[in-house]
Amino acid sequence: MIGFVLLAVMGTAAIGAGIFDLFDDGNDDDNSASNDSGAGGDQGQVLSYEDTDSLGLLSGADGDDTLSGGQDPDLAPGTIDLMAGDDTAVVEHPFGIQVLGGEGDDTLSSTSVGNTLIGGAGNDTLTGIDANDMDGGAGDDVITFDSDVELNDNVAIIDGGTGDDTITVLADAGVDSLDRGGAIITGGEGSDQFDIKLDLLASQNSISEDDGLLETGTARIADFNPDEDAITIEVIRNAETAGRDLSAIGFDQTEVDGVFTTEISMQFEATDTATEAVSYLTIVSSAAFTVDDIGFVNAYVT
Numbered sequence: 001m002i003g004f005v006l007l008a009v010m011g012t013a014a015i016g017a018g019i020f021d022l023f024d025d026g027n028d029d030d031n032s033a034s035n036d037s038g039a040g041g042d043q044g045q046v047l048s049y050e051d052t053d054s055l056g057l058l059s060g061a062d063g064d065d066t067l068s069g070g071q072d073p074d075l076a077p078g079t080i081d082l083m084a085g086d087d088t089a090v091v092e093h094p095f096g097i098q099v100l101g102g103e104g105d106d107t108l109s110s111t112s113v114g115n116t117l118i119g120g121a122g123n124d125t126l127t128g129i130d131a132n133d134m135d136g137g138a139g140d141d142v143i144t145f146d147s148d149v150e151l152n153d154n155v156a157i158i159d160g161g162t163g164d165d166t167i168t169v170l171a172d173a174g175v176d177s178l179d180r181g182g183a184i185i186t187g188g189e190g191s192d193q194f195d196i197k198l199d200l201l202a203s204q205n206s207i208s209e210d211d212g213l214l215e216t217g218t219a220r221i222a223d224f225n226p227d228e229d230a231i232t233i234e235v236i237r238n239a240e241t242a243g244r245d246l247s248a249i250g251f252d253q254t255e256v257d258g259v260f261t262t263e264i265s266m267q268f269e270a271t272d273t274a275t276e277a278v279s280y281l282t283i284v285s286s287a288a289f290t291v292d293d294i295g296f297v298n299a300y301v302t
Helices: 011-022 028-035
Strands: 057-059 079-081 088-091 098-100 107-110 116-118 125-129 133-135 142-146 156-159 166-173 183-186 193-200 213-224 230-236 246-256 259-268 276-285 294-297
Touching: 107 116, 125 133, 142 156, 166 183, 166 213, 166 276, 193 213, 230 259
Parallel strands: 057 079, 079 098, 088 107, 098 116, 107 125, 116 133, 125 142, 133 156, 142 166, 156 183, 166 193, 183 213, 193 230, 213 276, 230 294
Antiparallel strands: 246 259, 259 276
């Protein structure tokens, strides 16, 4: 963001403005509102891929810019710079688009694979699927990574940045697909909330018949601080899995040179229609903690 400071128009211009006010007919408010209705200001710009320059850059302005879906993929930019303001952008096309929110409370989402969302300063809301990298920047950000629609085995990199962030991972449990890259998550400085939501499926093992077990990794939390951060694991059931319980919750913690690596496993019993399944969450921390420090929701062991 570049701020322009006007210093030269002080003396006579200010006097002239004062004289003009003496003869004001009261219509200035209407004129001002009319002049503010265009691009810039808080209203910002409505952006289109058609405005991308020859270098592949689509730029917003210092205002609340909007980029909606339904753009022409053949005109997709390499970088979208929304600049300052409370901006909103939806990216629907895959691979290589970088979205810069800039200063402000931005709402950025990518509904396809391989893009990068950078919120910048402000309380941003970022949502991405598959191998989308997301960086909240400074501020109390809300970041959601949806791996339920994972289409490849690339790993997403998620960083909350400075601030009290909430990072949510939506993942399938008991899935019969190998293409699950998962995410490496860093909360950054601040009191962060990590929410892992497991969508329990009733899949059969169609990949391998060697052990009759479906194993899925969900995420790796890289900087958990037990003194100020929190982790919640919630099991979400549907009509097919409503009565399917956990048979065990595993907690395995090791320490090397003051760094603790903890693997939490959640094992779901087999049923007449579903193969036994295990989901894993890896947590790296600088201090020890116990399974009691994890909040479990709808995760009852039989």
